Amino acid sequence: MKKFVFAFILVLIQSSAYANITVYPMALGLDSKGEGSVRLISKTNDVQFVKTRLLKITNPGTPEEKEIEMTSGSGEGLAIMPPKFAIPGGSSKLVRFVAMNTPEKEEIYRVMFESVPSLDDASSDNTGTGIKTDVSVNLVWGILVTVPSANPEIKIALSSDNKNLINNGTQRIKIIDIGLCQHGKKESECQWKKENKNIYPDKSYDLPLTSNYEKVIVKYRNWMDKKESSIELKMN
Known part of the structure; x- marks a missing residue:
């Protein structure tokens, strides 16, 4: 917000x-x-x-x-x-x-x-x-x-219906890119969406339409160490 x-x-x-x-x-x-x-x-x-x-x-x-x-x-x-x-x-x-x-x-x-x-x-x-x-x-x-949390932890997961990213960690992360990838496609061929949104602990982020995709790639920034990282999550 x-x-x-x-x-x-x-x-x-x-x-x-x-x-x-x-x-x-x-x-x-x-x-x-x-x-x-x-x-x-x-x-x-x-x-x-x-x-x-x-x-x-x-x-x-x-x-x-x-x-x-x-x-x-x-x-x-x-x-x-x-x-x-x-x-x-x-x-x-x-x-x-x-x-x-x-x-x-x-x-x-x-x-x-x-x-x-x-x-x-x-x-x-x-x-x-x-x-x-x-x-x-x-x-x-x-x-x-x-x-900050006593034990800062980044832990992102997909909801069971693949519609949301869930922050199961103890600190917020800033989502900067979301990639939806079909089977066998290179990362550059994924459907990418630029983003600038914080996800706080126990909160979620609504993904774009995820049908017919194999995985989602989440690029995010860690506010504590100022570094950018990414994670691949397989669709359920």
Whole structure:
């Protein structure tokens, strides 16, 4: 799904300060120790205050995909350090992520960075009735963070009816080419389809029409080692 593949910028109406910040990178895979970091760079001369929110993505890449808000540092999920901070004008801030546990299968989170008027829970922009007196546009950055499996494994299989590829492994793979091959044909003579789709653990990919074919060749990219590989699967 496009909303998952590409990191996004969400516009909210809730602050009197326009945030001018660059976040890099916008998508991050933690290392084998469950650690990683991003840097926020200020593009203004003013001090900016930033708070974070943590969302866990369930059923990624499917129509059932959802984002569940979590508490950073609660002992599970992902710790964000620091969860809120100030960035002096023209400088930058390194924000670290640490996995609180090592999952059996990789997990995906979205971390939101929001520029706010103050790091205090109570905003000075609020009136006694709780209604803000000054409203303008604020920006929120959402980055994707992947927590790798304790034992990363790539394991692709065909469904019993040959209609789907199934990821039985513990990490996602990116499908880049699908080849449907008839008996006795060379690889170059297979029917090829370019693709650019992630298959997450326990999820599937719908194959094109597979009747009258002997095998399917799957070319994919491993996000962890950045290498491309292929596998041949015999039709059932």
